[in-house]
Amino acid sequence: xxxxxxxxxxxxxxxxxxxxxxxxxxxxxxxxxxxxxxxxxxxxxxxxxxxxxxxxxxxxxxxxxxxxxxxxxxxxxxxxxxxxxxxxxxxxxxxxxxxxxxxxxxxxxxxxxxxxxxxxxxxxxxxxxxxxxxxxxxxxxxxxxxxxxxxxxxxxxxxxxxxxxxxxxxxxxxxxxxxxxxxxxxxxxxxxxxxxxxxxxxxxxxxxxxxxxxxxxxxxxxxxxxxxxxxxxxxxxxxxxxxxxxxxxxxxxxxxxxxxxxxxxxxxxxxxxxxxxxxxxxxxxxxxxxxxxxxxxxxxxxxxxxxxxxxxxxxxxxxxxxxxxxxxxxxxxxxxxxxxxxxxxxxxxxxxxxxxxxxxxxxxxxxxxxxxxxxxxxxxxxxxxxxxxxxxxxxxxxxxxxxxxxxxxxxxxxxxxxxxxxxxxxxxxxxxxxxxxxxxxxxxxxxxxxxxxxxxxxxxxxxxxxxxxxxxxxxxxxxxxxxxxxxxxxxxxxxxxxxxxxxxxxxxxxxxxxxxxxxxxxxxxxxxxxxxxxxxxxx
Amino acid sequence: xxxxxxxxxxxxxxxxxxxxxxxxxxxxxxxxxxxxxxxxxxxxxxxxxxxxxxxxxxxxxxxxxxxxxxxxxxxxxxxxxxxxxxxxxxxxxxxxxxxxxxxxxxxxxxxxxxxxxxxxxxxxxxxxxxxxxxxxxxxxxxxxxxxxxxxxxxxxxxxxxxxxxxxxxxxxxxxxxxxxxxxxxxxxxxxxxxxxxxxxxxxxxxxxxxxxxxxxxxxxxxxxxxxxxxxxxxxxxxxxxxxxxxxxxxxxxxxxxxxxxxxxxxxxxxxxxxxxxxxxxxxxxxxxxxxxxxxxxxxxxxxx
Ligand SMILES: Nc1ncnc2c1ncn2[C@@H]1O[C@H](COP(=O)(O)OP(=O)(O)OP(=O)(O)O)[C@@H](O)[C@H]1O
Ligand SMILES: [Mg+2]
Numbered sequence: 001x002x003x004x005x006x007x008x009x010x011x012x013x014x015x016x017x018x019x020x021x022x023x024x025x026x027x028x029x030x031x032x033x034x035x036x037x038x039x040x041x042x043x044x045x046x047x048x049x050x051x052x053x054x055x056x057x058x059x060x061x062x063x064x065x066x067x068x069x070x071x072x073x074x075x076x077x078x079x080x081x082x083x084x085x086x087x088x089x090x091x092x093x094x095x096x097x098x099x100x101x102x103x104x105x106x107x108x109x110x111x112x113x114x115x116x117x118x119x120x121x122x123x124x125x126x127x128x129x130x131x132x133x134x135x136x137x138x139x140x141x142x143x144x145x146x147x148x149x150x151x152x153x154x155x156x157x158x159x160x161x162x163x164x165x166x167x168x169x170x171x172x173x174x175x176x177x178x179x180x181x182x183x184x185x186x187x188x189x190x191x192x193x194x195x196x197x198x199x200x201x202x203x204x205x206x207x208x209x210x211x212x213x214x215x216x217x218x219x220x221x222x223x224x225x226x227x228x229x230x231x232x233x234x235x236x237x238x239x240x241x242x243x244x245x246x247x248x249x250x251x252x253x254x255x256x257x258x259x260x261x262x263x264x265x266x267x268x269x270x271x272x273x274x275x276x277x278x279x280x281x282x283x284x285x286x287x288x289x290x291x292x293x294x295x296x297x298x299x300x301x302x303x304x305x306x307x308x309x310x311x312x313x314x315x316x317x318x319x320x321x322x323x324x325x326x327x328x329x330x331x332x333x334x335x336x337x338x339x340x341x342x343x344x345x346x347x348x349x350x351x352x353x354x355x356x357x358x359x360x361x362x363x364x365x366x367x368x369x370x371x372x373x374x375x376x377x378x379x380x381x382x383x384x385x386x387x388x389x390x391x392x393x394x395x396x397x398x399x400x401x402x403x404x405x406x407x408x409x410x411x412x413x414x415x416x417x418x419x420x421x422x423x424x425x426x427x428x429x430x431x432x433x434x435x436x437x438x439x440x441x442x443x444x445x446x447x448x449x450x451x452x453x454x455x456x457x458x459x460x461x462x463x464x465x466x467x468x469x470x471x472x473x474x475x476x477x478x479x480x481x482x483x484x485x486x487x488x489x490x491x492x493x494x495x496x497x498x499x500x501x502x503x504x505x506x507x508x509x510x511x512x513x514x515x516x517x518x519x520x521x522x523x524x525x526x527x528x529x530x531x532x533x534x535x536x537x538x539x
Numbered sequence: 540x541x542x543x544x545x546x547x548x549x550x551x552x553x554x555x556x557x558x559x560x561x562x563x564x565x566x567x568x569x570x571x572x573x574x575x576x577x578x579x580x581x582x583x584x585x586x587x588x589x590x591x592x593x594x595x596x597x598x599x600x601x602x603x604x605x606x607x608x609x610x611x612x613x614x615x616x617x618x619x620x621x622x623x624x625x626x627x628x629x630x631x632x633x634x635x636x637x638x639x640x641x642x643x644x645x646x647x648x649x650x651x652x653x654x655x656x657x658x659x660x661x662x663x664x665x666x667x668x669x670x671x672x673x674x675x676x677x678x679x680x681x682x683x684x685x686x687x688x689x690x691x692x693x694x695x696x697x698x699x700x701x702x703x704x705x706x707x708x709x710x711x712x713x714x715x716x717x718x719x720x721x722x723x724x725x726x727x728x729x730x731x732x733x734x735x736x737x738x739x740x741x742x743x744x745x746x747x748x749x750x751x752x753x754x755x756x757x758x759x760x761x762x763x764x765x766x767x768x769x770x771x772x773x774x775x776x777x778x779x780x781x782x783x784x785x786x787x788x789x790x791x792x793x794x795x796x797x798x799x800x801x802x803x804x805x806x807x808x809x810x811x812x813x814x815x816x817x818x819x820x821x822x823x824x825x826x827x828x829x830x831x832x833x834x835x836x837x838x839x840x841x842x843x
Contacts, residue, residue: 191668192629276664277631280648281638291639295628381626385679387592388620388692389643392612536592 005263007125012132016106017139024140027098031172032147034477035091039155041485042083052077055484059085062321063351066212066314067480069231070219078159084168084235086484092230093208095144095172099137099180100200106133108187108196116267130184130262134255137180145173164236167244174247175230179204181254188261191270198299205306209313216317226250288391289399296370300407303366307359307411311418314355318419319426322348341429348431349505352419356439356504357479357497359415361472364450367408368468371454374400375462378536393532401455401524408447416440435504442503445516446496450475452523459527460534471495541568543690543721544589549598551584551745558584560745562598566690566723571716573736574725575823577831581745582725583623586694589723590620602690616644619683623695623725625675627667633678634663640682652685658707673699684711691715692723697731709735729823739823741830748830753823760826761795763819764804769812775804790814 017024046052058064059071059082069089073081107130110116116129125131149169153162183200190196207227214221214228222228229243265271284290293300322344325332332340374397377383386396420436450471457465475495482492492498496516501509544566551559559581566572574582587593589600591611600607602614627636637656638648656663659677667675676699683691691712697705705728712735715722726732732739733753741749749756761782766772768790775792776784780800786792796804801818808816821829 274666274669276662277635277666279632279634279663281635281642285635285639286642291628295630381622381624382628384592384622385620385625385627385640385682386643388590388615388618388622389640390612390615390645391643533594535594536587 005125005127006131007128008122009125009128009131009135012119012124012128013135016132016136020102020105020136024102024143027101028140028144028147031091031094031098031144032151034094035087035148035168036151036155038087038481038485039083039152039157042079043155043157045484045486046079046082049076052079052082055082061327061347062216062317063347065215066317066321066351067354069211069228070215070222072219072234073237078157078236080157080160080164080236083157083160084164084237086481088168088171088230088233088235089211090481091172092175092227093204095141095176096179096204098144099141099176100183100197100204102140103133103137103180103183104187104193104196104200106136107184108190109193111267112193120267126267127259127262130188130259133184134181137177137184141173141176141180144176145169145171148172159236161236161239163239167233167239167241168235171230171233171235171244171247174244174251177251178226178247178254181251181258185254185258185261188258188265189271191272191274194299195270198302202302202306205310209310213313213316216320287399288386288396289402292370292399292403296403296407300366303363303407303411304414307362307415308418310362311355311359311415311420312422313418314351315419315422315424316426318348318351318423319428321351322427344427344429345431346505348423348427349435352423352436352439352504353502354479355419356416356443358476359412359419360443360447360497361476361479363408363411363415364447364472366411367404367447367451368454368472370404370407371400371451371458372465372468374458374531375465383536387536393536394528397455397459397528397531401451401528404451404454405448408451409444412444412447413440438504438506438508442500442508442513443497445513445520446500448520449496449516449523452520452527455527456523456530458531460530462534542566543568543570543603544723545599545601546585546589547599547601549585549588549600550596551581551588551593552596558745559588559596562742562745562747564740564747564750566721568721569716569719570738571712571722571724571736573732573739574723574742575727575729575732575739575827576742580742582742583694584745585742586620586692586723586725589692590615617689618692619644619686619688619690620692621676621679621683621694621696623698625672625679627670627675627678629666629668631667632664633661633667633670633674636667636678637663637682637685640679641686644686644688646686649685652681655681655685655711659704671699673701673704676700677704680708680711684715688720690721690723694725695727696724697726697728705731729827733823741827743830756823756826757820758798760821760829761797762801762821763793763795765793765815765817765819766808767791767814767816768808769814772808772811775807778804780804 046055053075056071056073056075056077059068065071068086071085073085110129119129120126146169149166152160152165152168179200182203183196186199186203187196190199207225210225211222211227211231214225215231222231229246232240232243234240261271285294324343324347325340331343335343416436416439420433424430450468453471454465454468457468475497478487478492478495479497499512499516501512542565546562546564549559549562550557562581562585574585576582584593588595589602589607591608591614594608603617605614607614627633631639637652641648641652659681661674661677661681667678670678676696680696697708700708709731712722712724716735724732724736736753738750738752739756740747771789772792773786773789775781775794776786778800780797781804782795784792784794
């Protein structure tokens with residue numbers, strides 16, 4: 001019975017690996033490379049005990065705890081300890097993203113494209129594809145973990161030890177697998193690859209926010225947030241393996257549920273069977289723009305809600321972050337009341353700057369997804385009927401751009417708004433909403449430029465359109481880790497996110513804003529021209 | 540007769556691959572035009588070029604006297620299209636898609652739409668993700684038939700339909716024909732083409748190799764003759780215009796005759812004293828197979 005259900009799993013695994021080897025290599029190489037390069041940089045930046053103490057003090061502030069996780073080490077500090085504290089949460093996010101990608105790719109995406117049907121008609125078990133996907137994830141994570149551990153050993157940071165290096169690598173592997181397992185479950189529950197990816201990211205977001213909130217409030221509670229286990233390993237200090245066991249155990253439980261769910265549903269269907277819908281279209285469904293609005297309605301609302309919640313979650317810690325007197329009672333005497341308020345505000349606004357970058361990057365995701373959709377739908381053959389209708393290409397293109405910009409713009413605005421509202425609710429002396437909104441005004445042009453670049457690829461070089469994802473990934477890397485890694489100026493300015501001045505601390509600098517808007521619009525225009533001139537079928 | 544559609548030495552190249560080498564054809568108003576050819580011959584590519592989805596590498600295509608590439612939108616207002624592979628947005632229902640497509644052309648869901656939904660036995664409340672291939676095709680067919688256009692383009696519209704639905708489709712096309720509409724029908728179902736089309740183009744490897752009405756094409760080809768005579772007829776076997784001669788007895792044989800030699804053969808046969816005679820004109824299938832097989836080269840002389 002067992003062997004029947006899983007017949008030929010190995011053959012499918014081999015096929016999956018042969019398809020994906022390049023992507024797997026790029027992901028693993030990218031992650032391990034990032035870790036090793038960062039390890040090398042850390043040694044250079046934090047070469048004196050003074051530098052270490054100063055960064056340790058910074059990492060202990062609530063703002064940094066919210067971004068990087070709690071810092072629990074005691075002096076004297078070693079480079080490796082700082083490295084572990086700064087990199088863990090960040091690398092965990094990337095490992096989780098990799099796992100979600102491969103999990104959905106190997107299961108739900110194959111069902112959507114019909115490949116699964118071809119394979120299932122062969123002598124394979126009903127659950128062989130799921131089993132092969134699980135094995136693929138295990139292989140990918142173990143390979144990534146080992147490579148990272150070996151890389152760390154080679155980097156040989158001061159204060160590092162083999163136990164810590166391997167704990168870091170394998171801990172990340174277990175962490176990634178935990179979210180990969182969740183994505184496999186999501187792939188069984190949802191009725192499309194897109195839905196499965198959205199649900200997986202939703203889970204990642206919820207656990208991330210929970211970990212941030214508990215870290216700032218009471219780190220003991222972080223044990224209950226799943227995401228937080230990765231922080232509990234005490235890298236290069238206590239080197240605890242218990243969290244790795246918890247992550248693996250949880251993965252096994254989730255996988256078991258996924259297998260059970262898979263056994264009860266049909267291939268190509270979710271567990272919720274689709275309900276009948278409308279017999280006729282609503283009156284407003286009239287053209288390409290309203291069609292896009294109708295198609296993206298649910299996912300747009302989820303993104304907007306998600307960003308508002310993310311913003312509010314960060315805003316809710318502003319009370320703790322902006323209370324410098326609590327951690328340093330001398331300050332009140334030194335600065336006086338108004339001075340303390342100013343200092344508090346400075347800390348909050350600086351954190352708000354980092355957060356706004358994060359919102360801007362996250363808000364690019366729905367916008368860019370919408371833009372890429374123009375070609376994705378084309379490949380799926382869904383636009384052929386539209387092209388034969390009296391809808392000009394320019395109109396179709398413009399509709400896509402409008403939907404993308406509206407969903408991205410609103411997402412960014414809602415992130416900032418959530419942060420401002422929740423922040424002001426908990427702060428003793430509020431900061432005006434207009435001040436926070438400087439962040440929105442400052443970063444919106446960056447969003448526009450990234451959308452322009454995405455449109456350019458979509459319109460002129462459709463084969464390469466997925467390269468656009470490098471921009472937000474590098475953007476978050478350079479703005480989140482860049483300051484810690486002393487990235488040179490030019491390296492921070494490789495993406496549009498790096499061209500924005502320090503808002504909301506300072507007033508919006510208009511020349512770069514105007515320049516970026518002009519550039520973004522120019523990209524969109526060129527993209528539109530390219531889209532009008534080229535062939536539309538690519539397969 | 541006015542020309543609805545003219546294709547003039549159309550070429551299309553995908554990178555190194557020349558998908559269309561030389562396509563020229565004309566469709567007149569009120570005509571049902573059949574488009575047949577083997578897989579990968581370039582039928583869909585031609586149609587996509589006509590729709591302005593692909594840009595011609597060389598040559599021209601005009602519809603209603605307008606350029607297919609430049610004036611696509613103007614043309615599309617007066618045209619309805621059903622692709623061979625209908626892919627719909629999984630979250631919309633069939634009913635929503637039909638209404639949406641109609642509205643794009645400035646038309647409305649009408650009593651005719653409801654009648655077509657009935658005739659094609661479609662459940663319009665179902666989500667497109669749950670439709671079978673045939674049902675997805677029905678959605679596009681209903682939208683096309685219920686819109687009021689001058690030219691209808693169908694690219695293998697019935698590949699997923701059951702025989703009953705196929706019949707409904709043919710009735711609808713004949714109704715269009717009666718109403719004086721023009722139709723371009725690409726199909727692998729030759730009986731369908733034979734029954735409905737006034738003229739036919741055969742395409743192979745990106746080149747139109749024959750255009751004409753079925754009877755014209757028949758005249759260009761051979762008929763099969765079953766004959767029994769009083770006197771032995773073996774002598775005929777050696778004629779250059781007679782092919783595949785097989786005799787079961789000295790006075791009974793089956794063979795194929797080139798159209799232009801038919802009179803001569805008949806005269807000779809009647810001198811031999813005909814006992815029984817049937818001649819069968821070539822079916823479209825015969826024509827088709829003959830044209831396609833000639834690709835291999837071994838049977839080249841069989842073309843005409
Ligand atoms: N976008 C493209 N890029 C490269 N080659 C293409 C493209 N579209 C079509 N082709 C090639 O052009 C040729 C003609 O394809 P087309 O789809 O027009 O054939 P068809 O006559 O419609 O065949 P079928 O009867 O199978 O539908 C095929 O060899 C096909 O592989
Ligand atoms: Mg075709």
